[in-house]
Amino acid sequence: MNKSYITTAIPYVNGKPHLGHAMDYLLADVLRRYMMMQGKEIRLQAGTDEHGSKIFKKAAESNVPVQDYVDENSQKFQDFIHSLDVEYTDFVRTTDADHERRCQEIWEKLSNHIYKDSYEGWYCEGCERYVTDKEHDENNGNCPDHQKPYVKLSEENYYLRISDFKDEIREAIENDKLKITPTFRKKEFLNLLADMPDVSISRPKEQVQWGVPVPGDDSQVMYVWIDALSNYITVLGYPDNDISDSWPATTQIIGKDILRFHAGIWPAILLGLGLELPRNILTHGFINVDGQKMSKSIGNVIAPEEIISKHGLTPFRYYFLRHVSTIDDGDFTWDKYEAAYNELANDLGNLVQRLATLCAKNQVEYAASEATPEWLADFENHMNNYEFNAAFDILWEQIQAINKDLEENKPWSLAKTDPKQAKLVLLKEIQWLLAINKYLAIFIPDTAKKIEEVFTAEQIAAPKTPLFPKN
Numbered sequence: 220m221n222k223s224y225i226t227t228a229i230p231y232v233n234g235k236p237h238l239g240h241a242m243d244y245l246l247a248d249v250l251r252r253y254m255m256m257q258g259k260e261i262r263l264q265a266g267t268d269e270h271g272s273k274i275f276k277k278a279a280e281s282n283v284p285v286q287d288y289v290d291e292n293s294q295k296f297q298d299f300i301h302s303l304d305v306e307y308t309d310f311v312r313t314t315d316a317d318h319e320r321r322c323q324e325i326w327e328k329l330s331n332h333i334y335k336d337s338y339e340g341w342y343c344e345g346c347e348r349y350v351t352d353k354e355h356d357e358n359n360g361n362c363p364d365h366q367k368p369y370v371k372l373s374e375e376n377y378y379l380r381i382s383d384f385k386d387e388i389r390e391a392i393e394n395d396k397l398k399i400t401p402t403f404r405k406k407e408f409l410n411l412l413a414d415m416p417d418v419s420i421s422r423p424k425e426q427v428q429w430g431v432p433v434p435g436d437d438s439q440v441m442y443v444w445i446d447a448l449s450n451y452i453t454v455l456g457y458p459d460n461d462i463s464d465s466w467p468a469t470t471q472i473i474g475k476d477i478l479r480f481h482a483g484i485w486p487a488i489l490l491g492l493g494l495e496l497p498r499n500i501l502t503h504g505f506i507n508v509d510g511q512k513m514s515k516s517i518g519n520v521i522a523p524e525e526i527i528s529k530h531g532l533t534p535f536r537y538y539f540l541r542h543v544s545t546i547d548d549g550d551f552t553w554d555k556y557e558a559a560y561n562e563l564a565n566d567l568g569n570l571v572q573r574l575a576t577l578c579a580k581n582q583v584e585y586a587a588s589e590a591t592p593e594w595l596a597d598f599e600n601h602m603n604n605y606e607f608n609a610a611f612d613i614l615w616e617q618i619q620a621i622n623k624d625l626e627e628n629k630p631w632s633l634a635k636t637d638p639k640q641a642k643l644v645l646l647k648e649i650q651w652l653l654a655i656n657k658y659l660a661i662f663i664p665d666t667a668k669k670i671e672e673v674f675t676a677e678q679i680a681a682p683k684t685p686l687f688p689k690n
């Protein structure tokens with residue numbers, strides 16, 4: 220394994236990119252940039268999940284061929300990722316011919332752990348899943364998400380025998396060989412694992428027309444699990460290629476709602492294939508709006524592009540990487556967003572403007588400093604624990620400390636009495652800022668680039684327009 224491999228969850232393309240997807244991509248991007256600073260070679264995967272009857276129905280409703288429908292929607296996600304200034308090295312679509320063929324080969328390799336069985340139970344056609352009798356009774360026979368009655372269905376399916384791997388999965392998670400961050404989610408999952416049933420991995424063809432055919436059985440189509448989860452290795456070329464230069468993944472980034480599948484079903488598939496488990500699963504929370512879950516019925520859904528169009532990308536990245544915890548649920552309000560923009564303008568934008576103006580006036584030239592900042596160990600500690608927002612806070616405290624230093628030393632008045640000392644103060648402050656800026660580039664790369672250009676120019680000059688103008 221000479222490359223570090225970071226993965227993001229592949230969204231189901233029956234909708235548009237939302238803030239939850241943005242979190243996946245931003246966190247992956249922060250990790251990628253941080254690891255690249257350490258000289259590591261990184262692969263970052265992204266992709267789209269494109270099979271299933273929901274997509275088939277949606278395409279039919281909109282009267283477009285299903286392949287056109289998924290082409291168009293997959294492209295929306297690719298454009299969205301680029302709009303966040305996130306770069307991936309590999310993009311996988313589950314309708315790629317290579318992916319489909321590789322899934323079938325993976326299925327065949329797992330055949331010792333797959334069996335056919337019939338099943339009868341309560342099913343929600345909206346959720347496309349069976350619910351337990353308990354769930355059926357608790358909801359009085361109606362799916363709360365779809366306001367539709369559950370129907371009794373019986374069918375033949377193939378099952379993956381999770382029980383073959385449970386002990387090994389438990390042992391790996393308990394001992395952090397497969398480390399789940401945060402710890403409270405690891406504990407939640409370990410409680411679920413004991414009762415985790417074998418998982419149905421196919422559907423009758425009448426039910427799902429749009430999917431990968433089960434090898435050797437024309438009547439069955441693969442259900443989401445093997446098709447979608449395998450993307451993390453098919454994109455590397457498995458099983459055609461030896462993937463040991465990139466697998467196991469260093470970190471798989473997911474939302475909290477899909478931890479069960481990534482910590483339970485996915486490791487079972489990997490162990491069945493004789494592959495190593497990923498080293499880390501980083502689980503992030505959901506974004507609420509005004510403290511409420513976003514939902515179409517409440518009408519409080521805010522699209523990422525709506526926020527980005529307000530002040531551009533940098534404030535968007537700043538807000539969701541600093542004011543939203545890496546691991547817990549976060550909250551968005553327009554008031555909080557404006558407050559965050561003001562922090563950028565007042566703490567950082569103003570500082571750059573003032574400092575550059577003073578340096579120009581006093582003919583200060585930048586000279587690199589080799590000193591290791593005393594806050595760096597703390598910063599790295601947070602980064603290594605996936606507390607990206609706390610790491611970002613450390614940088615911001617330092618930015619505020621430079622502002623304070625400027626107020627205390629007043630180089631503008633010092634220049635009148637002791638110009639040499641004034642220059643020394645200013646040089647110290649720009650070295651300080653550039654030391655922070657090196658790491659700021661992980662979070663807000665565009666701004667960091669501008670700051671570097673201002674202060675490392677042959678002749679320092681204040682930006683013609685402030686970095687964060689106030690309207």
Ligand SMILES: [Zn+2]
Nearest residue numbers: 343346362365
């Ligand atoms: Zn439902």
